[in-house]
Amino acid sequence: MGGEQPFEGRLRLSTMLRAWGHTEGQTNVDAQRLRELRMDVAVAYAPRPWLVLAVNLPLQAREVRDVSLARERGWGLGDIDVSAKAFVWKDREFSPDHLVSVVGGVKLPTGPRLRARDGTALGLDAQPGSGSVDPMAGIAWQGFRGSWSFLATTLGFLPTRGREDFRLGASVRTSVAAQYQPSPRWAVRLGVDTRAEKAADTNGEPEAAGGGFIAYASPDVLFSPGMDVVLQAGVRVPFVNQLRRVSSTPIAQVSLAYDL
Template sequence: MKVLVAAAAGLALAGIVVPMPVKACAVCSCGDPTLTTMGAEQPFGGRLRVSLEARHRTDSIGEPGVNELALTEDRLEARLAWAPHESVFLLLTVPWLTRSIDYVNLAHRNQAGIGDLELHARVFLFQDREYAPRHLVSALTGVRLPTSPFQRDGSGRSLPLELQSGTGSFDPSLGLAYTWFDFPWSVYASARGTVPTSGFESTRASRSLGLTLAGQHQLFDSLGVRAGVDARVDGTSLEETGPSPDSGGWIAFGSVELLWSPVTDLVFFGSARLPAWNALSGHHTEGPIFGAGVAYDL
């Protein structure tokens, strides 16, 4: 993890200290002062952005007192976003996971390693005007790569797919997003479907549909608050022994996020996502997700 942190920090520092041609700031280039997190930016050709985000979450699967597994996960994501053209945004995500699993027999296991790399593209299909657009419609596409190792418990049995650090498969996704800007207000809505292929030992992760609706108000030029709902609908996953009884269903999180920009092109953000509606199938409970990070336009 120290290597990943050092690499990400070095990348950001390089953008600050290495001499580069004079360029306009991100706000000047896109014409809108709205503070944005990675993936919700205003487009302009040549935009290059890096971020580092830490997230903490809990998850449990299995019947309490019988076969329950409880997961605590700390996730560190390094991201690089680049717009080779004013209508295309490319995003690379490299995750590092530190996880602990508690078993019903009081056994405990710690794990650390790389998760599944993700490559995504955001292609802008419509904007109402070239500079400082108020309405943006974009197509979302991408793939998750099987870079995470397959994990088993102490007895050699595979962990449920919901507790694996990756799926072991190539998982393509496709979706649509809409963004509305009218400073100091903005709204973001998206829907993205993911269809995993066969993974570890003929297993297959759940097909899923992710939905997001969020609104943001910028209290000051340097401070914004964002609130919304993130929902996910899952199909049934296939384990080595057949369909998993503790997979599928749906869950929705209520979220709040603060964004702070002390200087131009630098944004700090912190978020909390709390499970508000849990209708996951079987014995499956997801806990709150807390995150904090920083993004910088090079």
């Protein structure tokens, strides 16, 4: 949806491609490796200058491999999420230096349940959808000073129970970033993204892996090849990992946004 306040009637089309992975458990003992390539396609519309509505649809390809080298692969449409952002305060009406907004949304269980060739359902980690309804809410601040802009967000996620009575743990995710834009065509951004989460559980029993805290250093480069088009490329590199029995890879991502 962007951090800036939109003009009324703006329609934004965007897509983001991400590659990431993690490994749960102990190497050569009970390790399970997950790798995912994910493309999100999103539409955001501003019916009012203070309100943005968005719909996001992911297409995911997942591979899960355990220590025995057994492997599962699944790909398909994931769970749609819908969200809204309302700007609730600004320091002045024209060209504000500070914006405060509240965000709310929900992920819906629209992803199909994938099955192997013999008809058995793939494992939960190979599925693109969770089968749960997951609400989220938070607050964001955006600041501007000359060629610099700043962003800080805090979002809370409260997943519900999904397939096979599995539930992801509640989490709080934060992001702070500073962006320097020396010209209309390009900018650089550096941020820190964090996630603190409760361990997932099945039938009320906590999972052996997961839960804890992780922080990523998040550099990005942004380029505008033409009016109303922005291309962004970056990486999220974990530099603090206090997740229990989980090691995470860097997250590579590239995105494209176009305003109509």
